Amino acid sequence: MQPSLFNETLTVSQLTFRIRKLLEENPGLQDVWVEGEISNLSRPASGHIYFTLKDRNASLRCVMWKTDAARTRPALQEGAAVEVHGKIAVYEPQGQYQLIANLIRPRGEGALFQEFLRLKAQLEAEGLFDPERKRPTPELPRRIGIVTSATGAALRDILNTLHRRLPLASVILAPSPVQGVDAPPALVSALQSPILQSSDVILLARGGGSIEDLWAFNDERVVRAVASSPIPIICGVGHETDFTLCDFAADLRAPTPTAAAELATPITIDDLHAQLSTFHSRLTDLTSSLLADHRALIFTLAARLRFVSPDRRIQSEHQHLDELSRRASSALTHRIQLQFARVDGISKRLSALNPEAVLSRGYAIVTRIEDGRVVSSVSDARGGMTVRVSDGEFEVKRNS
Amino acid sequence: MPKPKPAQKPVEELTYEEALAELEGIVEALEGEQNPLDESLKLFERGQALILRCGGLLETAQLKVQKLAGETLVDFEDESQ
Missing domain, CATH: 3.40.50.2300 (Response regulator)
Incomplete structure (x- = not known):
């Protein structure tokens, strides 16, 4: 091919720019998976990763920026067979094209x-x-x-x-x-x-x-x-x-x-502790309320028992007895009073018959001293005689 | 509480699950049926013993790890530590 003498001469930068445009605007080079072995792996302090991907016949310089590198699993190592995804770019200062990698996976993963x-x-x-096959654990x-x-x-x-x-x-x-x-x-x-x-x-x-x-x-x-x-x-x-x-x-x-x-x-030992303490308080509450119920029942029964107790009948018998005793004693008193009244009456009648009472009215009882006989007729009167009046006695003698 | 009472095992021989299940039954029996008082009190005593048993098991529980070696089980010591 003959060089054209009249063509414009390009600077290195201009030519490199043309190459860059050519590669970087080619869709077939901007979203590509490429596989090969990793070599010349370098991880400088910048955090970017540099390596060369190669196979038997060719090699490709690759760079992975820090942000993508951070997301990459540590499968990256010298000699590893990998698949790298990225886009081709041109590094103008060195006049080199390279792959800007954003994903790396072991070869075969795809x-x-x-x-x-x-x-x-x-x-x-x-x-x-199938969800129906799932059993609860x-x-x-x-x-x-x-x-x-x-x-x-x-x-x-x-x-x-x-x-x-x-x-x-x-x-x-x-x-x-x-x-x-x-x-x-x-x-x-x-x-x-x-x-x-x-x-x-x-x-x-x-x-x-x-x-x-x-x-x-x-x-x-x-x-x-x-x-x-x-x-x-x-x-x-x-x-x-x-x-x-x-x-x-x-x-x-x-x-x-x-x-x-x-x-x-799903149930932990803390849950079990809590469950146990719930059971504990339920058991205690139940039992104390049960005991309270029984106490109340016993109280009621005791009251009912007292109501039907023989004590009550004994008391009522006592009362009856007291009643009888009271009645007996009052009947007796009455009878005694009656007797008193009778005695009084008889006594009065008796005293009316007492000869002493006649004496007080001026009569006198004359008795013979010799034989003590009462002189009730003139013929009886002889010798010395005692005259008894109301307040005493004196002696008399018959004169005629 | 099942009506025909099984012969009661001493609480010390019960596993946590057995003790807990029996405890649950006792609480339900006390809540539900009218039992004779002395029977209720016996249930209460048994319940307390079961609570002590369960509590003791929880306090002393120690994860037991065994490893399958062929057809048998051997105690496992963590080889990674």
Whole structure:
């Protein structure tokens, strides 16, 4: 190609600007996913992240600004196979184009997500997630089964929560790896353990992680084991924003392992204390009111008993007796008075017959001294005689 | 209170749930039916014993954690700590 001698000569800046416009106005370069391996990873103090994404034949300089970097999970590491989303921009001072990345995910995650959606739709169609299948979890579980890693933070969170809320319960831990290829069969066998199934409720839990870390809980075998569990299952996997298929199949979904432990213990030991003290006061109140009722009853009965008591009849007999006695005594008095009156009358009549009384009227009784005979005729009069008058006596002698 | 009374277990042998259920039954029996006084007082005494039992269990409760090892259960010591 022949150079045109008459064309305008551009400055580097002008040319770079043209290139920049060309790239930055191309829609195919402004919203793009690109996959490759991370190399030359650099995280300076500015908080921005610089790295090169490369495959066998090419490399692409990438930068992720601080704000986006803060939202990125720490899966970013040298050599990691990732998918990066962003737009192509030109860095004019260096004359370089680069990808301004705003999202990074492990490679394969996109495919995983497609698989997640496919399996979810299939199991949903089978009815595994139907609300009618959900069983209520017990309010006061005696035995709580836990299926999780024996070494994870999730277990510690759950045990702390259970200890705080319901130390009355006992816990059966069925330890199982929760990520990696071994996890799904191990989780299934833990869930199906007869000893674990003697629990009242089962917590299936795992701490947060990437979609790949949580993938075991999207495994069809595990999801089916959850759906077919004879014991109600509470699923607490990852963080609030993470949803796994086990969450849909479980009887109850908890946003975190700690929340699963809380949902498993709706009644806490504090509630039990309060309930017990309510029972205590009900029992005491009932019994004291019962006793009060009985006391009142006894009081009434005692009054009724007094009313029908033989004491009363005895009293009334006493009264009767008193009455009779009073009547008897008054009758007696009367009779005595009558007798007195009679005696008086007789006495009066008697005194009328008393010869002494005649003497007071001037008569005299003359008796012979010699033989004491009363002189009642002249022929009787002889010798010395005693004359008795009202106030005494004197002697006389017959003269003729 | 169920009419045919089961032989009463000593309260010390009852689990929390058993003691609580019996306590609930006693309170209901005292609230509802007219029992002979001495029977009511016996129920009250039993109720008090049950309350003590429940309270004691709550005070001393200690989360018991066992781990499934094969077909058996072993005491679990937190390996992560």
